[in-house]
Amino acid sequence: SAHRAPDYLTGLNPEQRLAVETTEGPVLVLAGAGTGKTRVLTTRIAHILATGRAWPSQILAVTFTNKAAREMKQRIGVLVGEAVEGMPWLGTFHSIGVKLLRRHAELAGLRSDFTILDTDDVIRLIKQLIQAEGLDDKRWPARQFAQMIDGWKNKGLGPEEIAEGDARAFANGKGRELYRAYQDRLHTLNACDFGDLLCHPIRIFRQHPDVLREYHAKFKYILVDEYQDTNTAQYMWLRLLAQRPETKRGAAVPAEGRKPDRAAGDFSPAPAEASGRSAASVNICCVGDDDQSIYGWRGAEVDNILRFEKDFPGAAVIRLERNYRSTAHILGAASHLIAHNEGRLGKTLFTEKADADDAKVMVHAAWDSEEEARAVGEEIEALQRRQHNLNDMAILVRASFQMREFEDRFVTLGLNYRVIGGPRFYERQEIRDAMAYFRVVAQGADDLAFERIVNVPKRGLGEAAIRQVHDTSRALRVPMLEAAAKLAESDEMKPKPRAALREVAANFARWQGLLDNTPHTELAETILEESGYTEMWKNDRSAEAPGRLENLKELIRSMEEYESLRGFLEHVALVMDAEQNEEMDAVNIMTLHSAKGLEFDTVFLPGWEEGLFPHQRALDEGGRSGLEEERRLAYVGLTRAKKNLHLWFTSNRRIHGLWQSTIPSRFLDELPEAHVEVAETGSSYGGYGTGSFGERQAGRQNPYGASRFDNVGQSGSFSNTYATPGWQRAQQNRTEATDRNWGSRSGHSVERIG
Numbered sequence: 001s002a003h004r005a006p007d008y009l010t011g012l013n014p015e016q017r018l019a020v021e022t023t024e025g026p027v028l029v030l031a032g033a034g035t036g037k038t039r040v041l042t043t044r045i046a047h048i049l050a051t052g053r054a055w056p057s058q059i060l061a062v063t064f065t066n067k068a069a070r071e072m073k074q075r076i077g078v079l080v081g082e083a084v085e086g087m088p089w090l091g092t093f094h095s096i097g098v099k100l101l102r103r104h105a106e107l108a109g110l111r112s113d114f115t116i117l118d119t120d121d122v123i124r125l126i127k128q129l130i131q132a133e134g135l136d137d138k139r140w141p142a143r144q145f146a147q148m149i150d151g152w153k154n155k156g157l158g159p160e161e162i163a164e165g166d167a168r169a170f171a172n173g174k175g176r177e178l179y180r181a182y183q184d185r186l187h188t189l190n191a192c193d194f195g196d197l198l199c200h201p202i203r204i205f206r207q208h209p210d211v212l213r214e215y216h217a218k219f220k221y222i223l224v225d226e227y228q229d230t231n232t233a234q235y236m237w238l239r240l241l242a243q244r245p246e247t248k249r250g251a252a253v254p255a256e257g258r259k260p261d262r263a264a265g266d267f268s269p270a271p272a273e274a275s276g277r278s279a280a281s282v283n284i285c286c287v288g289d290d291d292q293s294i295y296g297w298r299g300a301e302v303d304n305i306l307r308f309e310k311d312f313p314g315a316a317v318i319r320l321e322r323n324y325r326s327t328a329h330i331l332g333a334a335s336h337l338i339a340h341n342e343g344r345l346g347k348t349l350f351t352e353k354a355d356a357d358d359a360k361v362m363v364h365a366a367w368d369s370e371e372e373a374r375a376v377g378e379e380i381e382a383l384q385r386r387q388h389n390l391n392d393m394a395i396l397v398r399a400s401f402q403m404r405e406f407e408d409r410f411v412t413l414g415l416n417y418r419v420i421g422g423p424r425f426y427e428r429q430e431i432r433d434a435m436a437y438f439r440v441v442a443q444g445a446d447d448l449a450f451e452r453i454v455n456v457p458k459r460g461l462g463e464a465a466i467r468q469v470h471d472t473s474r475a476l477r478v479p480m481l482e483a484a485a486k487l488a489e490s491d492e493m494k495p496k497p498r499a500a501l502r503e504v505a506a507n508f509a510r511w512q513g514l515l516d517n518t519p520h521t522e523l524a525e526t527i528l529e530e531s532g533y534t535e536m537w538k539n540d541r542s543a544e545a546p547g548r549l550e551n552l553k554e555l556i557r558s559m560e561e562y563e564s565l566r567g568f569l570e571h572v573a574l575v576m577d578a579e580q581n582e583e584m585d586a587v588n589i590m591t592l593h594s595a596k597g598l599e600f601d602t603v604f605l606p607g608w609e610e611g612l613f614p615h616q617r618a619l620d621e622g623g624r625s626g627l628e629e630e631r632r633l634a635y636v637g638l639t640r641a642k643k644n645l646h647l648w649f650t651s652n653r654r655i656h657g658l659w660q661s662t663i664p665s666r667f668l669d670e671l672p673e674a675h676v677e678v679a680e681t682g683s684s685y686g687g688y689g690t691g692s693f694g695e696r697q698a699g700r701q702n703p704y705g706a707s708r709f710d711n712v713g714q715s716g717s718f719s720n721t722y723a724t725p726g727w728q729r730a731q732q733n734r735t736e737a738t739d740r741n742w743g744s745r746s747g748h749s750v751e752r753i754g
């Protein structure tokens with residue numbers, strides 16, 4: 001008929017429109033970055049609502065972050081108005097999981113007011129269990145076991161389902177027992193952890209077909225964004241909800257029967273699921289991009305994409321090939337880079353955004369990260385003068401410690417910024433802890449700081465002991481540190497906490513004595529070493545621990561720019577005061593991982609150096625697949641940019657006061673010359689900070705660093721400096737440089753980031 005298409009459909013290309021209008025049956029949209037996958041999902045929901053196919057409450061829509069969920073809700077609102085208000089099942093896997101579990105808590109042995117434990121709670125609990133088993137919790141760290149449990153839960157494995165080998169790997173073969181004890185403990189506490197938010201519903205669905213049927217009837221349409229990053233548990237959960245039995249009788253198969261051996265990697269559905277395998281039409285639509293799978297380290301299974309057609313027979317697979325986001329240069333660079341990966345499904349991408357005026361992808365060299373931050377700051381200010389909004393700019397870093405330099409620089413410039421997806425540098429737990437130590441040393445009366453670290457790392461100072469310190473402090477009207485020193489000398493306290501307090505008091509007294517006659521960075525390191533704080537994180541085997549250690553090093557590094565510990569503390573107080581809210585115009589700073597799905601006019605990607613990006617840890621632990629995941633991360637980074645893209649590498653990073661020469665990332669070599677331009681290094685690099693001027697000048701004269709830097713600056717030629725075979729060349733240089741003892745002026749050897 002000659003009906004005009006509704007407004008929300010106009011402007012879609014034919015494939016997008018097909019994906020929106022194929023509302024019935026399974027649909028997989030497999031497409032590269034910026035092709036409108038998220039837009040298809042949003043429009044599809046609008047379409048379903050506008051055509052009266054379902055009520056808002058009958059649509060289950062899963063996004064990767066809460067922020068994405070809010071944005072999607074907003075976009076649907078624009079398309080269909082108030083109808084979006086009632087979309088209770090739009091959210092992340094976790095937020096939807098909580099909702100389901102609250103409704104059926106009793107089926108998981110919980111009350112509906114159950115609490116969700118955070119990581120700290122979980123670790124404390126596990127530690128108690130380990131000790132109760134009579135095991136040494138130093139040999140068998142609670143954090144490590146918490147990680148193992150998390151890994152099992154990502155695969156949907158309960159205590160009975162984990163592999164024998166895994167169960168044996170921990171606590172003298174008591175892994176399974178401990179896992180079981182942990183679940184029992186959660187149960188008694190009426191609590192669950194993050195993994196349970198998926199695993200409990202999965203179990204409930206399996207064991208209570210009537211409940212599952214209720215949701216089969218309820219959810220008429222299921223939609224999933226960023227499908228490439230779903231883990232096994234999320235996948236099971238989805239499949240349970242999406243696969244409907246052909247007949248009503250089919251669903252009533254009891255849950256017991258042949259048990260798939262999940263430990264052996266058999267993720268075939270349990271009998272209750274299996275009954276739904278010859279699935280009737282299921283209106284599920286997943287969108288994803290295998291090239292953007294970046295959470296493998298957290299258990300994501302990109303293979304879920306490959307299984308889709310198998311699990312949902314008759315699925316329509318729709319490919320979108322037109323990129324609407326980026327200029328031809330940006331897209332060309334990204335496509336060329338990702339083509340270096342072997343494990344790909346392969347996709348074509350094109351754009352009609354090709355303008356002769358478009359800027360090429362700019363590659364910049366900087367001497368070190370300070371200069372990198374300064375130059376990025378200048379570029380941002382220049383854009384601002386040309387009426388660009390700060391909101392449209394983003395700095396995407398590989399490792400969170402990199403943020404510090406930018407945050408400091410922006411505070412100095414008075415440039416608004418916000419950190420997305422995590423705390424700002426100085427707000428991080430390990431930084432706050434370290435700062436608390438420094439504060440007590442510099443300002444002995446800082447009771448808040450004292451309380452924060454008096455028992456970090458654990459020294460056997462329990463609540464009772466700390467209360468005693470409090471009481472004494474109040475009674476004598478002296479700061480807690482002084483009260484602690486007094487208590488340590490009296491016999492009012494039990495011997496063990498007393499000895500601990502004595503050590504704390506003696507430590508602080510010693511550090512305070514060093515305050516005026518020791519270089520402050522050295523003192524800071526001494527404090528973190530002698531207090532056992534650094535050690536605490538070194539012994540920690542959680543995934544975050546290495547990042548925290550990196551942050552601590554970065555903290556010490558940042559102190560070098562200040563005259564004294566007090567001067568530094570003042571600076572941090574000012575940084576912490578900087579405003580951060582959603583409303584204001586501000587530069588966005590975040591990790592590459594949290595940038596997924598987002599887009600900005602201008603994107604800065606700093607730190608493209610070997611060891612940092614690709615990250616050494618990913619290479620060490622993941623080998624070839626680790627490298628490919630890093631490359632996908634680079635692809636995600638490049639494809640966030642709409643118009644302008646700036647990549648940076650530095651010739652040196654200074655860690656612990658040591659210059660460390662760095663090599664440009666191999667990913668730079670992998671960019672196509674046609675779309676890339678090496679920026680001329682301008683005069684902007686002249687204005688050095690005062691603190692480290694001499695050092696920097698000394699460093700500059702180094703033949704290795706200086707020559708390559710000058711080379712890039714003068715020639716401006718991509719191929720001469722570091723395009724293939726620049727990588728090998730750089731490596732040669734590096735060997736030479738090491739021979740010259742470069743980077744070890746203080747007699748230490750060069751150490752690697754990561």
Ligand code: ATP
Nearest residue numbers: 011012013032033034035036037038039324325597
């Ligand atoms: P990613 O893989 O990064 O998540 P995506 O495939 O989800 O990307 P979207 O974010 O949906 O892509 O779309 C990218 C940009 O292109 C958005 O600004 C979107 O509004 C725009 N866009 C998508 N489709 C069209 C279209 N048919 N016409 C005009 N603009 C479009």
Ligand code: MG
Nearest residue numbers: 037038039597
């Ligand atoms: Mg998207």
